[in-house]
Every structure is written in structure tokens, then in C-alpha cells.
Amino acid sequence: MRRVMVKELNNYINEEVKIQGWIYRIRKLKEITFMILRDRTGLVQCVIDNKTIDMGNIKLESVVSIIGEVKENNNILNPFEISTKNFEILNEVKEELPIEINKKQLEINLDTMLNNRILSLRHEKINSIFKIQNLIIQGFREFLTKEGFTEIFTPKIVAEGAEGGTEIFEVKYFENKAYLAQSPQFYKQMMVGAGYERVFEIAHVYRAEQHNTNRHLNEYISMDFEMGFIENEEDVMNMEENLLKHVLNKIEKEGKEYLEILNIVIPKIENTIPRIKFSEAIEILRKEYNKTDIDGDLDPEGEKLICKYAKEKLGCEFIFLTHYPRKKRPMYTMPCGENETHSFDLLFRGIEITTGGQRIHEYDMLIDNIKYKGLNPEKYHNYTSVFKYGMPRHGGLAIGLERITMQILKLENVREASLIPRDRTRLTP
Amino acid sequence: MRRVMVKELNNYINEEVKIQGWIYRIRKLKEITFMILRDRTGLVQCVIDNKTIDMGNIKLESVVSIIGEVKENNNILNPFEISTKNFEILNEVKEELPIEINKKQLEINLDTMLNNRILSLRHEKINSIFKIQNLIIQGFREFLTKEGFTEIFTPKIVAEGAEGGTEIFEVKYFENKAYLAQSPQFYKQMMVGAGYERVFEIAHVYRAEQHNTNRHLNEYISMDFEMGFIENEEDVMNMEENLLKHVLNKIEKEGKEYLEILNIVIPKIENTIPRIKFSEAIEILRKEYNKTDIDGDLDPEGEKLICKYAKEKLGCEFIFLTHYPRKKRPMYTMPCGENETHSFDLLFRGIEITTGGQRIHEYDMLIDNIKYKGLNPEKYHNYTSVFKYGMPRHGGLAIGLERITMQILKLENVREASLIPRDRTRLTP
Numbered sequence: 001m002r003r004v005m006v007k008e009l010n011n012y013i014n015e016e017v018k019i020q021g022w023i024y025r026i027r028k029l030k031e032i033t034f035m036i037l038r039d040r041t042g043l044v045q046c047v048i049d050n051k052t053i054d055m056g057n058i059k060l061e062s063v064v065s066i067i068g069e070v071k072e073n074n075n076i077l078n079p080f081e082i083s084t085k086n087f088e089i090l091n092e093v094k095e096e097l098p099i100e101i102n103k104k105q106l107e108i109n110l111d112t113m114l115n116n117r118i119l120s121l122r123h124e125k126i127n128s129i130f131k132i133q134n135l136i137i138q139g140f141r142e143f144l145t146k147e148g149f150t151e152i153f154t155p156k157i158v159a160e161g162a163e164g165g166t167e168i169f170e171v172k173y174f175e176n177k178a179y180l181a182q183s184p185q186f187y188k189q190m191m192v193g194a195g196y197e198r199v200f201e202i203a204h205v206y207r208a209e210q211h212n213t214n215r216h217l218n219e220y221i222s223m224d225f226e227m228g229f230i231e232n233e234e235d236v237m238n239m240e241e242n243l244l245k246h247v248l249n250k251i252e253k254e255g256k257e258y259l260e261i262l263n264i265v266i267p268k269i270e271n272t273i274p275r276i277k278f279s280e281a282i283e284i285l286r287k288e289y290n291k292t293d294i295d296g297d298l299d300p301e302g303e304k305l306i307c308k309y310a311k312e313k314l315g316c317e318f319i320f321l322t323h324y325p326r327k328k329r330p331m332y333t334m335p336c337g338e339n340e341t342h343s344f345d346l347l348f349r350g351i352e353i354t355t356g357g358q359r360i361h362e363y364d365m366l367i368d369n370i371k372y373k374g375l376n377p378e379k380y381h382n383y384t385s386v387f388k389y390g391m392p393r394h395g396g397l398a399i400g401l402e403r404i405t406m407q408i409l410k411l412e413n414v415r416e417a418s419l420i421p422r423d424r425t426r427l428t429p
Numbered sequence: 430m431r432r433v434m435v436k437e438l439n440n441y442i443n444e445e446v447k448i449q450g451w452i453y454r455i456r457k458l459k460e461i462t463f464m465i466l467r468d469r470t471g472l473v474q475c476v477i478d479n480k481t482i483d484m485g486n487i488k489l490e491s492v493v494s495i496i497g498e499v500k501e502n503n504n505i506l507n508p509f510e511i512s513t514k515n516f517e518i519l520n521e522v523k524e525e526l527p528i529e530i531n532k533k534q535l536e537i538n539l540d541t542m543l544n545n546r547i548l549s550l551r552h553e554k555i556n557s558i559f560k561i562q563n564l565i566i567q568g569f570r571e572f573l574t575k576e577g578f579t580e581i582f583t584p585k586i587v588a589e590g591a592e593g594g595t596e597i598f599e600v601k602y603f604e605n606k607a608y609l610a611q612s613p614q615f616y617k618q619m620m621v622g623a624g625y626e627r628v629f630e631i632a633h634v635y636r637a638e639q640h641n642t643n644r645h646l647n648e649y650i651s652m653d654f655e656m657g658f659i660e661n662e663e664d665v666m667n668m669e670e671n672l673l674k675h676v677l678n679k680i681e682k683e684g685k686e687y688l689e690i691l692n693i694v695i696p697k698i699e700n701t702i703p704r705i706k707f708s709e710a711i712e713i714l715r716k717e718y719n720k721t722d723i724d725g726d727l728d729p730e731g732e733k734l735i736c737k738y739a740k741e742k743l744g745c746e747f748i749f750l751t752h753y754p755r756k757k758r759p760m761y762t763m764p765c766g767e768n769e770t771h772s773f774d775l776l777f778r779g780i781e782i783t784t785g786g787q788r789i790h791e792y793d794m795l796i797d798n799i800k801y802k803g804l805n806p807e808k809y810h811n812y813t814s815v816f817k818y819g820m821p822r823h824g825g826l827a828i829g830l831e832r833i834t835m836q837i838l839k840l841e842n843v844r845e846a847s848l849i850p851r852d853r854t855r856l857t858p
Binding site: 003005020022023038039040041061062063090091092093094095097117118119121122127130131134137138145148150151152153154155156157158159169170171172173174176178180187190191193194195196197198203204206208210218219221229361362363382383386388389390391392393401419420422424427428429 | 432434449451467468469470490491492519520521522523524526546547548550551556559560563566567574577579580581582583584585586587588598599600601602603605607609616619620622623624625626627632633635637639647648650658790791792811812815817818819820821822830848849851853856857858
């Protein structure tokens with residue numbers, strides 16, 4: 001007998017079916033027992049006659065298989081229930097569950113949630129986070145594929161970091177030292193030059209951040225794209241704007257049931273996302289909020305305030321800041337005049353979710369800029385040599401998957417948007 | 430003026446367009462020059478009047494922008510050509526190219542190809558490999574999403590390897606030692622138990638293989654799926670069979686132009702893939718090919734011979750070998766009797782492209798089997814504890830992306846199916 005999923009049961013009224021899943025709730029009365037079964041598609045109430053079926057003291061979350069008739073019935077879950085004929089235990093829970101997961105709200109702290117990740121993920125509110133995350137990923141891919149981008153997978157074991165700094169994990173690679181990629185930056189640029197012109201990658205990247213914050217992970221999923229034959233960073237921002245519209249629209253359409261569970265309304269982008277220069281943002285922060293301690297990049301408070309400004313004065317929860325100072329941007333960033341760059345960040349609800357910009361495409365300028373940043377061009381030979389053989393103007397960006405998930409779903413901590421997060425102190429489960 | 434892609438030019442006959450790309454070939458005659466331009470969608474011939482436009486000694490592979498009229502003309506590439514009005518150099522190649530990439534065949538050895546990867550990828554035969562690889566990935570996702578699978582991303586920095594053995598890379602993780610994941614095995618099983626039931630992941634995995642062979646990479650893309658509520662490994666094999674049919678069909682339909690460039694005909698799976706027990710395979714090798722040196726797993730010669738047998742005697746280029754010996758399979762594999770397991774490999778054209786099977790879902794049996802394999806259950810606590818709280822019967826498999834690409838496209842070396850491969854000695858580019 002083929003298993004029927006809970007979501008399909010409405011097609012089987014008055015028929016006998018087999019359903020399988022986890023025991024979500026049990027309410028034992030004198031004559032009958034109400035049991036709620038959960039499978040990956042939903043919940044259904046099963047009525048069990050205590051005279052014919054002895055459930056014993058079976059624990060919640062045990063895995064069971066049930067054969068019964070689908071009968072019309074108005075209960076809180078569905079317009080039908082299962083009249084149980086046969087009850088089989090597939091895998092019994094023998095120990096007390098370490099956390100209680102069968103309530104509307106999961107009232108545990110973050111550490112307990114992550115320590116018992118497999119159980120906490122069974123809770124519909126937590127489960128739904130990753131269903132929405134799936135839609136973000138699918139929307140990203142769909143949109144870019146339609147726009148002529150090729151999906152790539154590039155190495156995460158690298159000889160040299162792309163982003164500079166010391167926040168890089170070391171790997172013992174046979175006799176050599178290697179590192180975990182901080183970003184696919186060099187490789188996605190190379191793939192533009194390799195003739196694919198437009199590429200994207202969704203893959204793990206690694207940052208050995210020393211500090212634990214609510215917005216940083218040491219391993220996260222970076223959604224990157226890079227595109228050739230652009231005029232400047234405006235083309236990249238335009239692409240992101242349309243990409244985000246597509247993604248948000250997809251979530252709204254296809255993620256309804258999960259959004260309801262999470263009680264989330266998807267933000268709208270009307271027309272375009274406001275774009276202001278970083279230097280203007282500093283002016284605004286000084287004038288409007290009396291904040292004067294910015295040096296080259298916004299701090300968390302600055303990000304919050306400029307988003308507040310964007311929402312209240314410009315009517316958008318997103319804001320592009322452009323023309324970041326040259327001294328704060330990596331060596332591959334296209335300069336704009338002496339002190340600025342053709343780069344941008346996208347901020348959303350108080351946090352940066354994208355960094356992007358136009359890249360340098362000319363060999364000599366790249367070598368000069370590496371030196372300007374106080375780095376040694378020799379070390380980047382494998383990267384720079386590509387620029388000798390015909391690299392088009394290009395630019396791109398990266399969106400942190402967990403960050404954008406966190407911001408769309410108004411989660412308090414980015415760890416909640418990672419199935420199995422890695423941070424400074426967390427290597428398990 | 431908006432850039433038009435070469436593939437769209439047939440919609441612009443007698444109109445003026447802007448095209449951009451790389452100079453693929455130049456043939457200078459007395460009065461005119463024929464230049465072929467390549468963009469990501471194809472090649473087009475441009476005719477340049479030497480009197481009005483001086484191209485100088487511009488080198489092949491320089492990046493250029495051309496404005497001209499699309500005129501009907503029968504040449505080897507298209508039923509049209511560009512009558513050039515304006516010629517602009519966007520980024521000039523100033524050095525001699527290290528390899529010659531503008532011939533029908535790229536006549537260089539593998540090392541030279543990989544050392545000059547960005548240039549070699551511009552060759553249509555090499556470029557096409559990754560276009561087909563894209564279709565494999567898309568087909569895998571499409572099919573599984575339709576079948577109710579949820580896409581997951583699980584950690585690649587892990588405290589403990591899943592596959593056992595010493596072939597594992599060490600990472601310096603702050604004060605701790607960690608490792609690079611050999612597979613998402615533990616995590617995909619956990620996600621089945623977390624209520625998603627059916628999950629897949631396409632991501633990097635790492636094997637510190639000491640030896641360099643034509644079929645191994647130290648970093649590769651593993652296409653994994655895992656499914657709950659199965660009867661046994663047969664359900665997993667059935668799923669793979671339908672998955673492969675979908676993928677092969679997709680390549681055939683959507684990859685025509687690339688298959689033609691590569692001169693490849695896609696293999697057909699008529700009805701089902703033959704399934705024979707590993708022990709039978711050993712018998713066949715002994716009887717038919719006088720091969721008697723098998724111990725627990727096939728060697729490369731054995732794999733080739735059994736595939737030869739499958740093709741010649743069973744009429745299929747694929748073959749499932751089932752019931753592998755318990756002593757050779759990892760501790761999570763469901764035993765079948767005392768000496769066999771509910772596991773399988775899929776072999777295709779002489780190489781294993783999939784390992785899969787049913788997994789142990791009961792806590793006590795798992796602990797016993799870990800001991801049976803001579804391992805310490807304490808070390809696997811984070812994994813095994815999940816099995817106490819209601820794990821359904823489940824199984825799954827992994828397909829090596831580069832391997833299946835290599836086999837479908839009849840490449841000689843798996844490195845050819847990796848954009849930027851990593852092996853024992855190759856950490857760059």
C-alpha cells in the first residue's frame with residue numbers, strides 16, 4: 001500500500017489510506033485517543049479506538065505508520081480526520097525528549113535550540129525558516145539563469161585569500177599550507193574573463209572572525225554574481241534591484257503558508273531602491289542624528305540610523321550606499337577619483353546584506369592598486385596574469401544568504417537562519 | 430546604444446547594432462579585413478574597410494566593441510555578417526598569448542590547459558563541458574524539487590569525518606582542530622530526521638587522497654540526496670533511475686548545440702538499469718573474464734569489465750551492483766544478514782559514479798555497528814544521539830558531479846570536468 005502525504009488526503013475522502021510520520025500530540029480519553037500525526041507536508045488528526053488498538057505509553061515524536069479511513073470531520077487542522085484501523089510503530093522514542101517541541105511557541109534559548117537542532121527544526125516555525133530560505137535560493141538562480149548567467153563552482157581551498165586581512169582559516173594541504181576561501185571573488189572574475197561573461201555561485205565561504213556577534217557566522221553561504229561588459233557599478237545595482245524584486249515576489253507567491261506561520265509580511269520595493277553616496281550618508285548621520293564617529297565604513301549604529309532615514313524619509317526599507325572610500329575597499333575595486341570607488345553596499349532593515357561594485361579590469365591599473373593597498377603584486381600572480389589576456393569591464397556582488405534570510409524574516413540572530421551554524425565556539429552538531 | 434548578443438542578431442537584419450566581445454580571428458586582405466567576434470552566445474563575422482578603420486596590430490582575444498549594420502550574407506558561421514562602422518578597443522591584449530586557443534582542436538596537454546585555465550575555457554569545446562555540467566546540476570535539482578525534496582546546505586567544517594579513514598584535511602579552527610567534510614552524510618541524515626524527510630545538497634566535499642589518478646579530485650562537488658520512509662535501498666535506486674532519465678533527457682533537449690560541439694551522443698536508459706549482487710558480479714568476473722583478485726570492492730579493471738559485461742550482455746551502459754560486503758561499507762550502512770549490506774554502487778562506462786544505500790535508523794543497531802567496525806561510539810555522539818528521537822527508515826546516495834560529467838562526455842580525466850581543479854599538487858590557479 002502506497003503512502004499518502006497529509007497534504008493529499010483531501011483527495012481520498014471515504015477511502016482507506018496509509019500515512020506515516022511523527023506523533024505530534026496525543027490526547028487520551030476514556031474510549032478513544034486523539035493522535036495528531038505530522039509528516040513533511042502537514043498535520044492530521046487520527047482517531048483511535050482504545051478497545052481495538054493499544055498505544056501503550058508511546059512517546060511523542062515516535063515514528064509511526066497508520067492505515068485508516070479518511071472521514072469528513074471539522075477539526076482545527078483539516079476538514080477531515082483519520083479513523084484508524086491499523087497502528088504500527090516504526091521507530092519508538094525511548095528517552096524523554098530534551099526539549100518540548102510540540103507547542104505553538106518554542107520557548108527555549110538559542111543555545112538550547114542549536115544544541116538540539118534536529119528536534120528544534122521539527123517545530124513549524126523553525127522548519128518554515130528554511131522553506132523560505134529555499135525560495136530565496138531558487139529565486140536567485142531562476143532570475144540569473146534567465147538573465148544569461150552560468151552557474152559555477154569554484155575552489156574553496158585556495159593558496160591566497162581574496163579579501164585580505166587576517167580573518168582566514170588555514171588548512172593543512174599535504175605538505176603545503178592552504179586557506180579556506182573568504183569569497184569566490186578571484187574565481188568569479190576569472191570566469192567572466194573565461195568567456196562566460198555572466199556567472200553566479202551559491203556556496204560556502206569562510207571568515208575566521210574572532211568575535212561572536214548576532215550577525216556573523218564563520219561559515220556561511222554566499223550568493224555571488226559577476227557580470228561582464230557593464231558600464232559601471234550602476235548596472236550591477238540595477239541587476240540586484242530586479243533580482244530582489246523577483247525573489248521577494250517569489251516568496252510572497254510560493255511561501256504563503258510559511259509566511260503565515262512566521263507572521264511575516266514581505267517588504268515591497270516600489271520602483272527603485274534609493275542610492276546615496278557614502279559621503280552624503282555621513283552628512284545625513286551628522287546632521288540628522290548627531291553621529292560623527294564614522295571612519296570609512298558605517299558601524300552597526302550607523303547602519304541602523306541610515307536605514308531609519310531611508311525608511312522614514314525615502315520610503316524604502318532598502319538603501320544603496322555608493323562610492324565607498326578607496327582606503328576601505330579591497331584592491332580589486334575600481335577607483336573613482338583619488339579617494340572614492342565604484343562600489344556600493346546594500347543595507348536592509350539596519351544591516352548590510354550586499355557588498356558589490358565595479359572591479360578593475362586593466363592589468364596595469366590592478367598592479368598599481370595592489371601596491372597602493374600596500375600589498376605585494378607577486379603574491380597575486382595567478383589572479384593578475386588573467387588580466388593580460390582580454391578582460392572586459394565587469395562588476396558583481398555578494399549577498400549573504402543567512403543575513404538576507406534573517407532580515408526578511410526578522411530573526412534576532414543570524415544563527416537561526418543557518419541549519420547547522422558554525423561560530424567561534426560552535427563546531428557541533 | 431544597447432549591446433546586442435550574437436545569438437539575437439538575426440532579429441536585426443539591416444539594422445545598426447552594437448556588439449561586444451573578444452576577437453576570435455582576423456584575416457586581413459588588401460581592401461578589407463574579416464574579423465570574427467566572439468561573445469558568450471556565439472561567433473559573428475565582421476567586415477572592416479581598411480581605408481576607414483585602422484585596426485593596427487591588435488592581438489587576438491582583445492576585447493572590442495563594434496557598431497555596424499547586420500547584413501544578409503552566407504558565411505560559414507551565420508546567414509549574416511556585420512558591416513562595421515565603428516570599432517573600439519575596450520581592453521587590448523598586449524602580450525603574446527601563452528596558448529593558441531582559436532583552432533578547432535585545442536592541442537595542448539592537460540597541465541598546460543589547467544595552468545592557462547582562463548584562456549583554455551574560452552575554447553568552445555572546453556566551454557561546452559561546463560554548459561552541459563550546468564544542465565546536469567539543473568536537472569538534478571529540478572527533478573528532486575518536483576519529488577518533494579528540500580535543498581540544504583550543511584557545514585563543511587566538521588569535528589569528525591563521516592566516512593572514516595585517514596583521507597581527511599585538517600583545519601586550524603581557532604584553538605581547535607577541525608576537519609573538512611568528506612561528505613554531508615551525517616547532516617543529510619539528520620535533516621531527514623529533522624522533519625524534511627527528503628533533502629538534497631550540491632556542494633563541495635574534500636578527500637585527502639594521497640595519490641593522483643585520472644578519476645580523483647581532492648575537492649569535488651557532491652550531489653547528494655537522502656530520503657525517509659523508504660522500504661529499503663530499492664526505493665533509492667528507483668529514485669536514481671528516474672533522476673538519471675530526467676537529467677539525460679534534459680541534456681539531450683537543452684544541450685544540443687554543446688553536444689554537437691563535443692560530438693557526444695547521450696546514452697539511453699531503456700526501462701530499468703540492471704541490478705546484480707556484488708557477489709554475482711564477482712562470479713561473472715571469474716567465469717567470464719578469469720579475474721579472481723577481488724576483495725570486497727572492485728578495482729578499476731573489475732569496474733571496466735563488469736561494465737563491458739553490462740553493455741554486451743545486458744544491453745545497458747549503466748549497472749547497479751548491490752549488497753556490498755559489510756566489512757567494506759561505512760558504519761552507517763544498513764546490514765543485510767551477517768556479511769552483506771543494503772547498499773549499492775552505480776557504475777557507468779567503467780567507473781563508479783554513485784555510492785548509496787539504506788542507512789541504519791535504530792539507535793541500538795547503530796551503536797552496535799559502530800563497534801563492529803572497530804570504532805568508538807563516544808566519538809560519534811553528536812550524530813548518534815539524533816537516532817534516539819524518532820528517525821524513520823531512510824537511505825540515499827551521492828553522485829560525483831565531475832565524474833558523471835566526465836563519463837557522459839567521455840573525457841579522459843576528471844580534471845577536465847572541474848573549472849578549477851584541486852589535486853595532490855595543484856593549488857593554483
